[in-house]
Amino acid sequence: MGYVAIKGGGQAIQGAEEVLEALRTAEGEHGTPLTMQAIENQLRLLTSRIVSEGGLYHPQLAALAIKQSQGDTLEAAFALRAYRSTKPRLLETSAQDTGSMRLIRRISSAFKDIPGGQMLGPTYDYALRLMRLDLANESAETFRAVAREFLAETPEPNLPDTFPKVVEALRAEGLLPPVENHTETPFDITREPLIFPVPRSAALATMARAETGSILALAYSNMRGYGDVHPTVAELRVGYLPVMLPHPITGEPVEVGEVLMTECEVVAMYEDDDSKGAPTFTLGYGACFGHNEVKAIAMAILDRALQKGMRDGPSNPSEDPEFVLLHIDGVDSMGFASHYKMPHYVTFQSDMDRLRTTQKKHESVKQQDVNEGVQ
Amino acid sequence: MSAGYNFGFLDEHAKKEVRRAILKAISIPGYQVPYSSREMPMGRGFGTGGLQLTLSLIGANDTLKVIDQGSDDSVNAVNLRQFIEMTCPGIDTTTHLSEATLIQSRHRIPETPLKPEQVLVLQVPYPDPLVVVEPSEDKRKIMHGEADYARLLVKLYEDIVKFDEITISHRYPTRINDHYVIDPSPIPRWDVPKLDNSPALVLFGAGREKKIYAVPPHTKGEPLAFEDVPFRVESFNDAQGKRRACARCGATDSFLDEFMNEDGSKRYQCSDSDYCDETLQASKMTEAATYA
Amino acid sequence: MRKILEVSNLSKIYGKGCPRCIESTGPEADTNMCPHCGSVVAIHDVSFDLHEGEILGLMGESGSGKSTVVKNLYFDQTPTSGEARFFEEDTTHEMFNLNAAQQRRLRNQRFGMVYQNPHLGLNFGISSGGNIAERLLMNDVSHYGEIRERAKELLSRTEVLLSRMDESPAAFSGGMQQRVQIAKALATNPPLLYLDEVTTGLDLSVQARILDLILEIQQERNTAMIVVTHDLGVIRLLTGRALVMKYGRVIESGLTDQILEDPQHAYTQRLVASAL
Numbered sequence: 041m042g043y044v045a046i047k048g049g050g051q052a053i054q055g056a057e058e059v060l061e062a063l064r065t066a067e068g069e070h071g072t073p074l075t076m077q078a079i080e081n082q083l084r085l086l087t088s089r090i091v092s093e094g095g096l097y098h099p100q101l102a103a104l105a106i107k108q109s110q111g112d113t114l115e116a117a118f119a120l121r122a123y124r125s126t127k128p129r130l131l132e133t134s135a136q137d138t139g140s141m142r143l144i145r146r147i148s149s150a151f152k153d154i155p156g157g158q159m160l161g162p163t164y165d166y167a168l169r170l171m172r173l174d175l176a177n178e179s180a181e182t183f184r185a186v187a188r189e190f191l192a193e194t195p196e197p198n199l200p201d202t203f204p205k206v207v208e209a210l211r212a213e214g215l216l217p218p219v220e221n222h223t224e225t226p227f228d229i230t231r232e233p234l235i236f237p238v239p240r241s242a243a244l245a246t247m248a249r250a251e252t253g254s255i256l257a258l259a260y261s262n263m264r265g266y267g268d269v270h271p272t273v274a275e276l277r278v279g280y281l282p283v284m285l286p287h288p289i290t291g292e293p294v295e296v297g298e299v300l301m302t303e304c305e306v307v308a309m310y311e312d313d314d315s316k317g318a319p320t321f322t323l324g325y326g327a328c329f330g331h332n333e334v335k336a337i338a339m340a341i342l343d344r345a346l347q348k349g350m351r352d353g354p355s356n357p358s359e360d361p362e363f364v365l366l367h368i369d370g371v372d373s374m375g376f377a378s379h380y381k382m383p384h385y386v387t388f389q390s391d392m393d394r395l396r397t398t399q400k401k402h403e404s405v406k407q408q409d410v411n412e413g414v415q
Numbered sequence: 416m417s418a419g420y421n422f423g424f425l426d427e428h429a430k431k432e433v434r435r436a437i438l439k440a441i442s443i444p445g446y447q448v449p450y451s452s453r454e455m456p457m458g459r460g461f462g463t464g465g466l467q468l469t470l471s472l473i474g475a476n477d478t479l480k481v482i483d484q485g486s487d488d489s490v491n492a493v494n495l496r497q498f499i500e501m502t503c504p505g506i507d508t509t510t511h512l513s514e515a516t517l518i519q520s521r522h523r524i525p526e527t528p529l530k531p532e533q534v535l536v537l538q539v540p541y542p543d544p545l546v547v548v549e550p551s552e553d554k555r556k557i558m559h560g561e562a563d564y565a566r567l568l569v570k571l572y573e574d575i576v577k578f579d580e581i582t583i584s585h586r587y588p589t590r591i592n593d594h595y596v597i598d599p600s601p602i603p604r605w606d607v608p609k610l611d612n613s614p615a616l617v618l619f620g621a622g623r624e625k626k627i628y629a630v631p632p633h634t635k636g637e638p639l640a641f642e643d644v645p646f647r648v649e650s651f652n653d654a655q656g657k658r659r660a661c662a663r664c665g666a667t668d669s670f671l672d673e674f675m676n677e678d679g680s681k682r683y684q685c686s687d688s689d690y691c692d693e694t695l696q697a698s699k700m701t702e703a704a705t706y707a
Numbered sequence: 708m709r710k711i712l713e714v715s716n717l718s719k720i721y722g723k724g725c726p727r728c729i730e731s732t733g734p735e736a737d738t739n740m741c742p743h744c745g746s747v748v749a750i751h752d753v754s755f756d757l758h759e760g761e762i763l764g765l766m767g768e769s770g771s772g773k774s775t776v777v778k779n780l781y782f783d784q785t786p787t788s789g790e791a792r793f794f795e796e797d798t799t800h801e802m803f804n805l806n807a808a809q810q811r812r813l814r815n816q817r818f819g820m821v822y823q824n825p826h827l828g829l830n831f832g833i834s835s836g837g838n839i840a841e842r843l844l845m846n847d848v849s850h851y852g853e854i855r856e857r858a859k860e861l862l863s864r865t866e867v868l869l870s871r872m873d874e875s876p877a878a879f880s881g882g883m884q885q886r887v888q889i890a891k892a893l894a895t896n897p898p899l900l901y902l903d904e905v906t907t908g909l910d911l912s913v914q915a916r917i918l919d920l921i922l923e924i925q926q927e928r929n930t931a932m933i934v935v936t937h938d939l940g941v942i943r944l945l946t947g948r949a950l951v952m953k954y955g956r957v958i959e960s961g962l963t964d965q966i967l968e969d970p971q972h973a974y975t976q977r978l979v980a981s982a983l
Contacts, residue, residue: 379540
């Protein structure tokens with residue numbers, strides 16, 4: 041290490057770090073540190089957000105990120121993203137078929153019943169949002185008993201490994217267009233900058249790691265009336281997708297692990313067809329790592345809105361690829377909002393110079409008016 | 416869970432891509448070259464664009480100077496410098512401009528003219544000067560391509576109509592090599608003339624907006640203005656029209672920071688801390704020589 | 708008189724088009740929408756010449772394609788086929804073969820456009836003077852005082868109160884907005900001006916004054932103009948020659964007096980009769 045130039049500013053940064061750590065451990069002598077396991081499992085929806093916004097499926101590291109950022113989702117996703125950007129890329133999977141997901145939940149709002157059946161699974165949708173005061177002082181014993189009893193009472197389910205996809209049934213009926221065979225490589229947002237116009241794959245990739253609140257807000261604008269997607273959820277599924285990679289010797293795809301993910305397909309009304317054949321419904325697609333239904337739905341609606349905007353030109357913000365894709369990234373937006381906290385006294389000096397000069401001119405014009413009035 | 420990082424934090428592939436973008440930026444002075452800006456472990460807006468340039472350019476033999484608001488000691492400068500020291504073992508850092516081979520800066524260009532062998536990296540929050548008149552990047556690209564800056568000039572016109580002054584204080588739009596107009600980053604107008612015909616390469620990095628651009632050595636850099644309403648730098652004259660001096664070193668030719676004293680009076684001091692030190696040093700030596 | 712514009716076989720189809728579009732549309736078919744593919748044949752096979760200082764009228768009801776002609780010639784749209792030549796003293800421009808920058812130069816320097824909707828022609832976010840300044844700045848005038856003088860000159864010529872030149876056109880009446888648009892269009896003293904329904908929607912007395920202004924300008928500057936209107940009164944007052952359009956086709960053309968006195972096509976006859 042060569043000569044190092046550091047003076048006072050460094051001490052302030054050091055001090056800030058120390059006081060952050062002190063607050064994290066402020067429970068003092070009676071405190072118990074959060075375990076990675078507790079975060080990953082008991083705060084599983086938070087972990088889900090971080091793996092998807094961080095763009096890296098690593099629930100353990102996500103849990104660590106949550107712990108070190110003291111629960112700030114933007115900071116945690118950021119730490120995970122920054123970690124990922126230093127890692128080399130070793131292999132790429134081919135396109136994975138979400139029909140092969142091992143599901144914990146799937147619903148369709150388009151049909152009363154669907155092939156394979158509706159499966160409500162773990163959801164807060166119909167829970168009463170009442171404060172559960174019994175959880176406030178939950179003992180380790182009651183905590184452990186819950187899972188034990190659930191497993192004892194639940195019969196071995198007679199479930200198939202996979203479920204057919206609802207959109208396939210719609211395709212078979214000709215209500216949705218057949219899947220086009222795309223041969224081009226999907227746009228890689230981690231390796232290429234977005235230069236507009238961008239292909240749909242770039243939009244999907246950008247939305248898949250979008251900040252949940254931001255993407256929801258933009259999709260909500262479309263739902264409320266700044267847009268006209270009027271979606272129906274053909275299928276929303278949550279489960280584990282097997283990740284297949286080519287075997288290093290045989291080249292055959294082999295399962296190397298699985299990722300928890302949420303997928304949503306919305307069907308929207310048909311449109312004027314200016315190219316070919318009979319009209320069909322249109323499809324919006326959303327998918328993200330982890331269990332995050334609101335994000336998958338928001339993404340599906342925006343995908344549909346953006347497809348329209350890319351084709352006909354945007355008629356509202358949610359159809360404008362630039363507007364949507366450049367404003368939903370949490371790392372970008374939180375960084376920029378934070379940077380205003382940095383010193384800006386040079387530019388402010390410059391601002392004051394302009395204002396004072398303008399004020400002086402204003403003052404002299406006013407003086408002149410007064411003088412003329414006197415005469 | 417170990418964190419073994421490459422020299423310069425970025426992987427070699429990422430560095431090569433940044434270097435290619437730099438070469439393109441130098442070849443087309445003032446053109447904003449898109450690149451796939453990587454996430455850095457500090458906030459977007461905290462100099463991640465400049466940092467990626469620095470990390471892609473720096474080698475073990477380089478001597479680095481990092482400044483923010485003209486000061487080597489500002490928290491952000493310290494933070495960036497520590498990070499670079501940590502991820503680039505073997506490099507030297509300095510606060511002396513004359514010793515530096517690579518200078519990363521936010522909001523200032525050093526007062527002392529740069530030398531041909533130095534490279535200045537500026538951190539950029541908003542790379543596109545046209546964004547104030549055209550929100551769509553797609554349309555802005557066409558406007559840049561055709562050097563269509565009339566709408567930007569209209570803004571200057573409107574300013575003069577309304578305020579009898581061009582009110583742009585910093586980030587002053589500057590035309591490079593008679594074509595592309597750049598946002599020279601939030602440097603004060605005081606620093607803009609230093610871009611014109613600079614002996615050193617000046618690079619601009621916008622991490623969040625994913626753009627790199629350059630003013631190559633000895634390239635024309637001309638702030639937008641009217642023939643009869645010329646561009647003007649900040650004035651540091653007092654009410655009597657006398658140039659204020661730095662309260663610390665006495666310099667009357669530097670950009671001054673304004674400080675509020677407890678009693679409500681004001682104090683002025685060089686923004687460029689290295690320049691202030693040098694001037695102070697020189698005046699002491701002159702003093703010593705006089706008394707000797 | 709020197710020819711300045713020559714338009715041949717200009718066509719514009721919205722939609723993908725099919726081999727039967729042309730035969731299935733036009734005045735005989737009584738539609739401009741192709742029943743086979745749904746495409747709209749906005750204009751087809753429009754040809755004409757224009758000379759220095761001449762005012763040519765394009766008349767027809769809405770949907771006849773008259774505005775589309777002008778939009779293509781001002782590069783607001785790209786034609787499906789056809790050619791247009793713009794003649795300057797020493798050069799001839801094949802208008803639709805030019806690159807974007809060359810087209811922009813013609814648009815900014817050599818042509819002027821006045822739209823029916825002032826929002827299309829003016830930027831309401833800046834002052835009226837600023838609107839004129841923009842056009843001068845596009846043409847590399849870089850002296851503030853000179854821009855200011857030219858803007859004053861143009862606005863006083865088009866009878867806009869100079870005391871209001873630093874206000875946004877948003878605050879102006881419809882007639883005033885058109886005067887600002889005309890001043891802006893004239894800023895570079897272009898040899899060719901396009902006027903698209905410029906008096907439509909204005910009070911009659913305001914209309915008359917704007918039409919007078921247009922005639923005066925044509926006489927002072929010898930500006931050639933293409934006037935798009937559905938108003939026979941405007942055609943009669945301003946133009947020397949006219950084309951009558953219906954469903955994208957030119958059905959009659961000639962001297963304006965002749966067309967109005969002795970219309971040949973049944974549609975023109977009805978049009979003229981209804982106006983009397």
